[in-house]
Each structure stands twice: as C-alpha cells, then as structure tokens.
Amino acid sequence: APGSQVDVHLYWSAGEDFAAPTGEFVFLHLRDSRGDIVAQDDFAAVFQLWRHAALRPLPGECVEEIRHLVLPAGLPAGPLALSVGLYHPGNGRRVKVLRTEAPALHRNAATWPGQLQVGP
Numbered sequence: 001a002p003g004s005q006v007d008v009h010l011y012w013s014a015g016e017d018f019a020a021p022t023g024e025f026v027f028l029h030l031r032d033s034r035g036d037i038v039a040q041d042d043f044a045a046v047f048q049l050w051r052h053a054a055l056r057p058l059p060g061e062c063v064e065e066i067r068h069l070v071l072p073a074g075l076p077a078g079p080l081a082l083s084v085g086l087y088h089p090g091n092g093r094r095v096k097v098l099r100t101e102a103p104a105l106h107r108n109a110a111t112w113p114g115q116l117q118v119g120p
Contacts, residue, residue: 001071001118002071002073002074002075003070003072003073003075005068005070005071006039006068006070006116007066008028008041008066008067008068009064009065009066010026010064010065011063011065012062012063013060013061013063014058014060014061015059015060016059023089024086024095025044025087025088025089026043026044026084026085026086027040027041027083027085027086028041028067028082028083028084029082029083029084030071030080030081030116031081031083032075032079032080033079038071038072038080039071039072041067041068041069071118075118077118077119077120078117078118079113079115080115080116080117080118081106081113081114082111082115083106083109083111084102084109084110084111085097085107085108085109094107094108095108096108097109097110
C-alpha cells in the first residue's frame with residue numbers, strides 16, 4: 001500500500017574467485033510502469049556482511065541481508081519492478097552483472113519486472 005514499508009531480502013554468496021569489493025555500493029530501485037524510480041536504497045557493498053573486510057567468505061556460503069524501502073504516500077496503484085546492482089560511488093558507473101537468476105537485466109541491474117503490486 002502507498003506509504004507502507006517493503007522488506008527486500010537479498011541473498012549474497014561467493015564463488016571460488018571472490019575478491020572483496022573496493023568501495024562499490026549496492027542499489028535497490030523500485031520502478032513504476034514508466035520506468036521512474038519511486039523508492040530506492042543505496043548502501044555499502046556486500047563484503048561488510050561478513051563483518052570484517054579481511055575475512056574471506058567460503059565459496060557457496062550464503063548470507064541474507066534485509067533492506068527496507070518505504071513507498072511514497074501518493075504512489076498510484078500498479079506494478080513495480082525491483083532492480084538490484086552495484087556501482088562505483090566516485091564515478092557512478094555500474095558494475096557489470098556476470099550472472100543472475102533474475103528474469104531480466106536492465107542497465108547492469110538484475111531486474112524482476114512486476115515484482116510488487118501497489119494496491120489502492
């Protein structure tokens with residue numbers, strides 16, 4: 001509903017070739033049917049999930065992170081797409097997505113079209 005909080009559960013895992021990010025940020029975008037961002041969250045990248053920059057995750061280890069987005073009070077009813085990606089805060093460039101289980105990619109972001117439905 002407009003004005004409510006949406007909880008987004010992210011699951012991060014590392015492969016054999018994991019290298020700790022070098023300052024990248026994660027972004028979450030909720031977009032309306034026109035593609036406009038209606039809610040977003042930007043935060044420090046995933047290596048922080050392991051609680052210490054010097055710790056190396058085990059390959060295949062999975063860590064859950066829960067983020068909270070608040071929908072604007074005047075948001076009209078309709079579907080919202082969820083996009084998740086990484087970017088370099090110094091220059092704004094997005095990190096290339098090499099693999100995802102998302103049904104779509106949009107500007108180097110894993111995207112789930114129509115993931116949320118805003119009611120009246």
